[in-house]
Amino acid sequence: MTDLIFNVFILLTIIPCFWVALSSNIVHAAFSLLITLFGIAGLYVLLGADFIGVIQVIVYIGGILVLIIFGVMMTQRGKLLPLSIQLPGKLFGAVLTGVILAALLLSATRTLWPVAAVLGEPQLTSAAIGDLLLGKYLIPFEIASVLLLAALIGAVLIARRSVRGE
Amino acid sequence: MIPENFIQSNLQGISFIGPELILTLAILLILLVGVLLPYWRHRILFTILAVAGLAGSVLPLWKLPQPAPDLTYLSNLFVWDWLTFLSKPFFAVVGVLTILLTQVTGEIDNSEYSECTILVLAVTMGMMLLVASTDLLMIYLAFETMGILSYLLVGIRARDERSGEAALKYVLYGAFTSGTMLFGFSLLFGLAGSTDLLAISQKVAFASQHPQDRLLLIVAILFFLAGLLFKTASFPFHFWCPDVYEGAPTPITAFLSVGPKAAGFVLFIRLFYPLFATGHDATIYEAVSGLDWPSILALVSAITMTLGNLAAIHQNNLKRLLAYSSIAHAGYLLMGIVSLSDLGLRSVVFYLVVYLFMNVGAFAVVAMVASAGGSEEIDSYRGLGARAPYVCVAMAIFLFSLIGLPPFAGFVGKVYLFAAVIYKKIYWLAVVAALNTVISLYYYLRIVKAMFLEKPTETIQIQVPLSSRVLLLALLVPTLGLGIYWQPLARVVSGMF
Numbered sequence: 001m002t003d004l005i006f007n008v009f010i011l012l013t014i015i016p017c018f019w020v021a022l023s024s025n026i027v028h029a030a031f032s033l034l035i036t037l038f039g040i041a042g043l044y045v046l047l048g049a050d051f052i053g054v055i056q057v058i059v060y061i062g063g064i065l066v067l068i069i070f071g072v073m074m075t076q077r078g079k080l081l082p083l084s085i086q087l088p089g090k091l092f093g094a095v096l097t098g099v100i101l102a103a104l105l106l107s108a109t110r111t112l113w114p115v116a117a118v119l120g121e122p123q124l125t126s127a128a129i130g131d132l133l134l135g136k137y138l139i140p141f142e143i144a145s146v147l148l149l150a151a152l153i154g155a156v157l158i159a160r161r162s163v164r165g166e
Numbered sequence: 167m168i169p170e171n172f173i174q175s176n177l178q179g180i181s182f183i184g185p186e187l188i189l190t191l192a193i194l195l196i197l198l199v200g201v202l203l204p205y206w207r208h209r210i211l212f213t214i215l216a217v218a219g220l221a222g223s224v225l226p227l228w229k230l231p232q233p234a235p236d237l238t239y240l241s242n243l244f245v246w247d248w249l250t251f252l253s254k255p256f257f258a259v260v261g262v263l264t265i266l267l268t269q270v271t272g273e274i275d276n277s278e279y280s281e282c283t284i285l286v287l288a289v290t291m292g293m294m295l296l297v298a299s300t301d302l303l304m305i306y307l308a309f310e311t312m313g314i315l316s317y318l319l320v321g322i323r324a325r326d327e328r329s330g331e332a333a334l335k336y337v338l339y340g341a342f343t344s345g346t347m348l349f350g351f352s353l354l355f356g357l358a359g360s361t362d363l364l365a366i367s368q369k370v371a372f373a374s375q376h377p378q379d380r381l382l383l384i385v386a387i388l389f390f391l392a393g394l395l396f397k398t399a400s401f402p403f404h405f406w407c408p409d410v411y412e413g414a415p416t417p418i419t420a421f422l423s424v425g426p427k428a429a430g431f432v433l434f435i436r437l438f439y440p441l442f443a444t445g446h447d448a449t450i451y452e453a454v455s456g457l458d459w460p461s462i463l464a465l466v467s468a469i470t471m472t473l474g475n476l477a478a479i480h481q482n483n484l485k486r487l488l489a490y491s492s493i494a495h496a497g498y499l500l501m502g503i504v505s506l507s508d509l510g511l512r513s514v515v516f517y518l519v520v521y522l523f524m525n526v527g528a529f530a531v532v533a534m535v536a537s538a539g540g541s542e543e544i545d546s547y548r549g550l551g552a553r554a555p556y557v558c559v560a561m562a563i564f565l566f567s568l569i570g571l572p573p574f575a576g577f578v579g580k581v582y583l584f585a586a587v588i589y590k591k592i593y594w595l596a597v598v599a600a601l602n603t604v605i606s607l608y609y610y611l612r613i614v615k616a617m618f619l620e621k622p623t624e625t626i627q628i629q630v631p632l633s634s635r636v637l638l639l640a641l642l643v644p645t646l647g648l649g650i651y652w653q654p655l656a657r658v659v660s661g662m663f
Contacts, residue, residue, distance in 0.1 A: 103381065103384075103385050104385060106381055107353075107381040107382040107384075107385050110378045110379075110381060110382075111357065111373075111378060111379050111381070111382040112373075112376065112378055112379060113356060113357065114357070114358075114359055116359075135172050135176075135241075136172075136241040136243075137241075137243075137303070138176060138240075139176075139179075139183065139240050139243060139304075140243070140303060140304055140307050143186075143295060143307055143308070143311065144307060146190055146193070146288065146291065146311070147288070147292070147307070147310070147311045147314065147315070149193075150193070150284060150285060150288035150311075150315050150318075151314055151315065151318070153197070153281050153284055153285070154281065154285055154315065154318030154319075154322075155318075157278060157281045157318070157322065158318070158321060
């Protein structure tokens, strides 16, 4: 049963990716990304990472993706420049991607991954994450806040410029 | 539950990140001053605050215990060794020079100046953390702190399309390569089940004995290289470099060419060597068995320097020319990484210090000439030697040092790099590097020739203010001094490894 659900989530993750990459309509691409991100949230939950799964839904689907779709809809006035990649570029990209994909698939199946035995019911992870954030990873947590502050200042600077430029 | 000793050890470890805390305080102070005094946005005030923050950040270093290779702090996230100890002042100097250069050239508008100083301080903080980190999570966080905020710095100049285009190119390349590197991190995390570099290196050494695991290690190494070669602007991840260096404000270009580039090379030493080379106690390292990455890197090094130098020949914009020259220098620096020896690592660090002064110097002259009424094109340098002799002599010295001519500091740095590869008997790379030095003579001397031997095509008056002259002097002294009396630096560097 779990295997079946796992496979469903994998298909949910991978298949929309083709639309994201290949669709010429950017709104379709954005909506396909939504399904992909939902599939990833499902995979997180199946791996026992309940907290990350919920965060994935709230932050990526609820926040970032909605922003992307809004951004696409509000800025799409006039004609979009068609992306044109020449054939040699396409060929080179295809070969490179193929080689990387083959190497990743081979290494994923051949490598002797250390596998931990799963004991009983999955545990709630939010308490453990909270302990780590205020314990071992306290400093990275604080540094992330400095990064966000500085990025916020920079973002305000760039946004302010476009208002004044009019 | 968080045990009591956890809090204790965190409190003890705090003193080791004193420099970063002081920089954060300076950032907050500049932010507050900028908000409270909106109508009195004096550049000099922010400059003083930022420089004081950077200078103050170095002070706590001398109160800390003697660095040791196994002295880790804050739950093993950071290590307190000589590389950490000496990198922090290095990056503080990079930050100070950048801020002084923005102050004297006035390239950034007053309305963006306080934000610019904040971003420079924050990137400096990221670089300081990066060199001390021994945990994949912390390394990536510091790497992105440095990266994301540099994208913003490139795009900071208002009303300039080139700046925006440069920032976008930088973001796209940066996001792709750092994402690739993160994928590599995740592969090794999957293999080792830990983000600690020491634990991973043991697992990697173990896995390299098993043929099944080797492919994974090769993929991981290549993915790691994507991030590192991007930051150091080496082939095949150098395409962004000329456009970004040309589009960014010149002081920021100078900052990128020495700050994140140096951080990339330190990351080679901090991340790449412990994971993929064995024999940390010996003076000679060996690549993890079965993976010949030094040969790949040697090839990358040769291609990078040749490509950079050949492309630089045709450039007429000085910032583009110096961008290609900085690609070529990444190639020279990679020679030290390739040589897999303490001598090589020392030569990299030595060259980075020398490169800091001469490269910032060259960019400083470009910025000063542009802000004094000239342009960044080589045409406006024709006959400049007669009208602004001091600046032109300084430029000539920086360029001679970049070529690697005695008695300037660049010569000594290059001798160490060449010695490292010759000692390791990689003669072909030394020959390629020597040929490249000859090629580079051509385009560096083209500038010198334009300045001193050609007649001016236009008669712009070049007035360089006193503050710029003092800053140039501060860059000239180490460029000349380290070329004649380099033993102190060599002694400090040789104590590191």
